[in-house]
Amino acid sequence: MELEFAVNGERFNINSVDPSTTLLEFLRSNTPFKSVKLACGEGGCGACLVMISKYDQELDQVKEETCINSCLTLLCSINGCSITTSEGLGNAKKGFHPIHERFAGFHASQCGFCTPGMCISLYSALSKAHDKSSSLTVTEAERSVAGNLCRCTGYRPIVDACKSFACDVDIEDLGINSFWKKGDTKEVMLKSLPPYNHLVTTFPEFLKKKKVGNNSLDLSRYRWTTPFSVSELHSTLRAGKSKDSLKLVVGNTGAGYYKDEERFERYVDISHIPEMSMIKRDGKRIEIGAAVTISKAIDALNEEEGSKSCFIFKKMASHMERIGNHFVRNSGSIGGNLVMAQGRKFPSDIATLLLAADASVYVLNGRETVKVKIQDFLESPSVLDSKRVLVKVEIPLPTCDSLFESYRAAPRSIGNALPYANAAFSARVSHQEPFMMDECLLAFGSYGGDRSIRAKEVERFLNGKLLSHSVLYEAVSLLRGIIVPGRDTLHAEYRKSLAVGFLFDFFYPLIERSHRICNGHVDCPVKSLPFLSSSQQVLESNEFQPVGEAVVKVGAALQASGEAVFVDDIPTLPDCLHGAFIYSTEPLAKIKSVTFSGNVTPAGVFAVLTFKDIPKTGQNIGSKTIFGPGPLFADEITQYAGQRIALVVADTQKHADRAAKLAVVEYDTKNVEEPILTVEDAVKRSSFFEVHPMFYPEPVGDVLKGMKEAEKKILLAEFRLGSQYFFYMEPQTALALPDEDNCVKVFSSSQAPEYVHSVIATCLGIQENSVRVITRRVGGGFGGKAVKSMPVATACALAAHKLQRPVKMYMNRKTDMIMAGGRHPMKMTYNVGFRSDGKLTALELTMLIDAGNEADVSPIMPRNIMGPLRKYDWGALSFDVKVCKTNLPSRTAMRAPGEVQGSYIAESIIENVASSLGMDVDAVRKTNLHSYESLKKFYKHIAGELDEYTLPLLWDKVEISSEFKKRAEMVKEFNQCNVWRKRGISRVPIIHQVMQRATPGRVSILSDGSVVVEVGGIEIGQGLWTKVQQMVAYGLGMTKCQGSEKLLERIRVVQSDTLGLIQGGFTAGSTTSENSCEAVRLCCVILVERLKPLMEQMMVEKLGSLTWNMLIQQAYAQSVNLSASTLYKPEFSSMEYLNYGVGVSEVEVDIVTGRAEILRSDIIYDCGKSLNPAVDLGQIEGAFVQGIGFFMMEEYTTDEKGLVMQQGTWDYKIPTVDTIPKQFYVELLNSGHHKNRVLSSKASGEPPLLLAASVHCATRSAIKEARKQSLSWKCNDENSDGSGMDFELPVPATMPVVKGLCGLYSVEKYLEGKICEK
């Protein structure tokens, strides 16, 4: 039988295929459907989603329509299925789908790389609701995208687009959109939404007749077997030559974690065996086949009705809904999960749940099927090392008086994250107080042990005991001895404390009278997740129409359908080769050789290029900035772990990546000095980058005098800040094409094509006019696609030049993370002087910045840090900033580089000042806000005019809009009433300095009156093209002839081409949009000026009625030059200016787990006269959420050799929809006229990121409350975890960090306190 399936209705017959080929690989390389994006390749992001439909021939209907990831799904497993991608839902030719239209209309797409996946997720939720003959609810709509990552938008508009489909939505709750205007009635609003009626996907006729059952794929062509019964499976297993040669497959999602490299001789698809895919129930038990997907198991558990104890199944289902994400649950099976848990120590949730439910499994061993208790199964030798197969799981129905609860503490509450620890407990107690424990099962997992376990010692201890504080105390102490994480487990103590916390959480309602038992389950405080709610206040301005309007982003619907073309979507030529970097794993060592494992060149490899392959006329250069070049490859000596050593070039990306992994680099560290791996080492060895005075601001005032005036001082306080990875959804990528006469054309996903261009020319030793770099759009940049995009494009160009073949590179996430460098980590030491009323008098700051090994743009850091740090009146300020050169990957500019640290450093110092005075920190902040006079003292001419200093106004406005004072009181009350949850609220101001830069633009009017525009700035998702389009419409609209008011739709901004428009510079620093806008406005002024005489003449002839098209036709006839270009150069005296904003955040900390939930954030930001309020709002929200990532979640660290430790979505957690503020209110202040700005507008790209410090500060405040409470419990000095009131909250404040500061022994302390009381 032949592999046959459909994609968007099109038939595909595959004659033979490597069975390890994934659906994504096939779609991206063999079909025109590019909406499936590769962003992680491990099931962790949702960029690659597709709908899969299966057909039931007997019932003659589609039996299943669900969404799965295509990056893990194996091609052979979709035999007979119909696949629908986002462009299959709708597209530019046939018309967009209402989902695409609503995503566009709600401004839910920025770079657009995540958007097709988001649309499929939503479609899948709508389809599921339809299958159940119900309608999508708001909760389902919100959760539909919980497993998808977006790095740009901050999710709020995505959720709005999803909620617009919900039957119970209050339409007035939806945010800014292009469908209705403020003040429209609900009826008008509803009617204006693109209409939607769910239609079941039509299943292609040619597939309906295809009989998949009993008809396996031809083994010789596919190496893929599909047994249809247990006995067939048995025969297949027996026929396999060795145990390693077979791989059983259901969803293949396990490959997302283990990234199997082994090539199996044969794959066995076990999902068509009835015994393994059934669900059976008989009143005493429920049986679930091992090949049943987690989603189906959840549905089955939820459907269980009729018995008192079925709530246990519902609880299990609810826990399982937090496993992975919906698309992993849709394809991953129960059996696959358990086998991974049993054989490969996978931290499974299901194993823990089944242990507490006293489940059994059936295992096929030879011809025999044996039933074993789940615990025995988990402890038995690995199923994977034998030919045993898990057939089904049996869960007994518990007795009706059982209690059951399960727990899981993970970095994301409903999104995609493995737990730090999980637990599930069932118990029977006598229903009289004090309660007697009759029997309990206590299961713990994922804490770093080998597998999920039962805490039998604790169970034995508890059974038969009357529950009391002292019994629980003893149980908890016993448990600490049982939960033993493995040696290399991260946060081992934290995980132990979680286990203790879970046990406590389960039992303390049985001990403390305030809690009851009802209907057989523990009546714990409700922990439901409230809906997201949001509002935005933006003022559209019509002064410069259509500039100032919330126009829909250019190409948003195209992005949603997945037709928007990114570099990797450009169809490759058949002879295209692919590259992957081999990088160093040593920080400082001689490179002796680069070979491959076993000295065998891996399949598909064409060449391995090193610095020796750079042409003689060229140079070993891979990047450059104003501070100098960086090398493309390490030469004889590698300078840091993660440095590029070579480029392996192969026939496919898969082969190139595989070969790079198999590379063996031999190092020699003899006679090589010790590497510098810390800033302290750099100081010892005086290893610094020089900083030009231009980037080193002057001190302010007399610090000695300020210190003398101080009534109090904090001396030599020290803290550090870590790094952050960009996590652009589109990894680094480039495609180079050799051209005639030694030329090369390169498509690069870059924020700085001009520099890419120049670096390539220098590297190849050719003139710059022989290089052309083209960039259409970038799938998220955040600074990471500026300097760091250059070596990727250069390496491709080098290979293309040398091999005279097209060469493409699409970096895998791991390599990308290792090479990206990210944000600058730093160490601060300071002395601060202040009066007892909180007024600051002087700050002396010493900073050591870890810049890594290359200068990159690091010498700008002192200037960038000191800008926002001066937001308070320090009295006097002096500093000593050293930019350290280390043997670590070079750090680069990440969104708000230095600024976010500078602003945070100020807050951290203010927090400590308030703490040492015992004052309210908000009052200390207010006391030290600048007057206009002090603003001028600290910022000199950049301070601008008095009426431009809007910070005090914003400070007061947000106090009212956020009800700050009232809520601060409510927080106090909450903290008095609650023991295990504490809240904090914090208001943080920002001042962020930006600088305009010279930027080119060209506007050309074509003969039909349509307009084409080129700008230096790159569209990286920030809406630059949209603003430019609006500006051109405004500029040409000055002709005032008929039709010119409708020009917006006739303007197209096109890709950047470095030979077409030169001097594009960097797209960075938040001002590129306004600079590009000004450049095109100037072009329009030139064009209007050129058209004027003709217009006047025609107006006279046509008696005042002149249309745009007539004018342009005539201008062509008279050879008026209709293309104008310019290089906009801002005035030196006003090119820098300040941006202002204030954020208020309220956070609730769970003392048991350390989770910090952001209850609400209010932002008010001065955008001047926004060029496009919808775009600016998106920038503010997106930046704020990226800031939440920096302050609260994202750990980007290096090991002892300096190699980056995080490798992808498993261990690098960016915010998801469940981590953003539950209530999110944003207001743009339209601060009127700014005469030196572009049509009075101000920047929005980076400054709002700084406001996320409000979340961190609110968390600090909640922790303070927890520590205060903990001190009050102190019964004796044992278990003291040093919880005083002076503490520094590290960045990021992850759950282990927060818990550590709240007290790893808080449960024990509490119980000791209770015991002491008695």
Ligand SMILES: Cc1cc2nc3c(=O)[nH]c(=O)nc-3n(C[C@H](O)[C@H](O)[C@H](O)COP(=O)(O)OP(=O)(O)OC[C@H]3O[C@@H](n4cnc5c(N)ncnc54)[C@H](O)[C@@H]3O)c2cc1C
């Ligand atoms: C992004 C992501 C997030 C996740 N998050 C969580 C989480 O939070 N909690 C959690 O518990 N799990 C989590 N998982 C794990 C997930 O549940 C498993 O990957 C999935 O259940 C495996 O099922 P599968 O059908 O895809 O197995 P496959 O990948 O097809 O198989 C996995 C392994 O088991 C073998 N195998 C499969 N079935 C059998 C059988 N019946 N008998 C013998 N051997 C068999 C296969 O040969 C293979 O070696 C996550 C996975 C991903 C990809």
Ligand code: FES
């Ligand atoms: S690329 Fe498939 S889930 Fe990320």
Ligand code: FES
């Ligand atoms: S729009 Fe979501 S990642 Fe860019």
